[in-house]
Amino acid sequence: MHVKLLGTAAGGGFPQWNCACPNCWRVRQGSFPGKARTQLQVAISPDDESWFLLNVSPDIRSQIASDSAFQPRGKPRGTPIRGVVLTGADLDQVLGLLMLREFQKFSIYATAAVERTLREDNSMFAVLNQVPDQVTWIRISPGHLFHLSSGQGKASLSCTPMSLGPHFPGYISPHRRENIPPGETLLGLTIQSESGRRLGYFPAVPAITPALLEELAVADVVLFDGTFWEEAELNRIRGSGPGARAIGHVPVSGSDGSLQLLSGIKTRKIYVHINNTNPMLDESGAQYQHVRAMGWEIGEDGWEFRL
Numbered sequence: 407m408h409v410k411l412l413g414t415a416a417g418g419g420f421p422q423w424n425c426a427c428p429n430c431w432r433v434r435q436g437s438f439p440g441k442a443r444t445q446l447q448v449a450i451s452p453d454d455e456s457w458f459l460l461n462v463s464p465d466i467r468s469q470i471a472s473d474s475a476f477q478p479r480g481k482p483r484g485t486p487i488r489g490v491v492l493t494g495a496d497l498d499q500v501l502g503l504l505m506l507r508e509f510q511k512f513s514i515y516a517t518a519a520v521e522r523t524l525r526e527d528n529s530m531f532a533v534l535n536q537v538p539d540q541v542t543w544i545r546i547s548p549g550h551l552f553h554l555s556s557g558q559g560k561a562s563l564s565c566t567p568m569s570l571g572p573h574f575p576g577y578i579s580p581h582r583r584e585n586i587p588p589g590e591t592l593l594g595l596t597i598q599s600e601s602g603r604r605l606g607y608f609p610a611v612p613a614i615t616p617a618l619l620e621e622l623a624v625a626d627v628v629l630f631d632g633t634f635w636e637e638a639e640l641n642r643i644r645g646s647g648p649g650a651r652a653i654g655h656v657p658v659s660g661s662d663g664s665l666q667l668l669s670g671i672k673t674r675k676i677y678v679h680i681n682n683t684n685p686m687l688d689e690s691g692a693q694y695q696h697v698r699a700m701g702w703e704i705g706e707d708g709w710e711f712r713l
């Protein structure tokens with residue numbers, strides 16, 4: 407399995423258009439000791455011919471343009487992107503679907519809850535199904551393995567979703583909220599290559615449970631929620647705002663943060679979905695040094711590896 411990190415920031419990217427926090431400010435000044443980042447986008451391939459996107463970021467257009475692996479070859483229209491796996495219906499996870507609306511055939515793997523939230527409540531997503539042979543929606547559910555295949559008899563990846571919910575997107579209506587299974591609203595993924603090696607994709611984790619730790623322990627590489635450094639980060643930067651956990655992200659630091667609670671997981675651990683306010687983005691800072699000393703890596707746009 408070939409894995410590419412096309413983007414590694416949380417929603418808004420880094421720098422974020424309307425943010426003048428110390429991080430964003432210094433990036434614009436050209437004085438930040440660290441890297442700018444686009445919004446989280448991971449792509450996986452069983453054979454370097456067909457690619458599958460894990461969610462679709464609002465930055466997908468520039469992310470495709472920056473890497474020839476995702477560009478059309480030969481025919482007047484085409485793409486190596488065979489499908490998209492959705493782990494939730496937050497805007498940062500799905501907005502990029504609207505950038506892939508040019509009558510291109512591909513598959514979308516989603517739970518019934520996510521599909522209904524998108525297609526029944528948001529008529530814009532009908533642009534993906536304007537003609538009969540456009541996008542195919544494939545139903546997935548937590549705990550049930552499915553395959554991402556390049557085609558009949560070709561290489562494939564097996565993918566097992568795990569429920570991390572409930573987590574509802576900010577735009578959801580009260581009616582929809584009450585009428586979808588809450589356990590289908592947010593997923594993590596364990597993806598296994600034909601060689602048996604495993605990638606854990608957990609970029610939005612509201613709570614670290616024993617079941618989650620068991621799942622992480624069997625992965626060879628884990629891409630994990632690095633959104634916030636601390637619980638009250640948004641409040642500290644903006645003067646107001648919800649706590650990290652209230653919006654679905656266990657923070658990195660603290661005795662009940664991911665650094666501490668995952669310290670027994672001895673696999674390769676990479677933080678992704680990093681919010682622009684997170685001080686660990688500053689490579690000259692104590693937080694960055696601490697994370698690295700604890701054995702973690704902090705994902706950057708353009709990284710890739712094979713499993």
Ligand SMILES: [Zn+2]
Nearest residue numbers: 425427430682
């Ligand atoms: Zn900022």
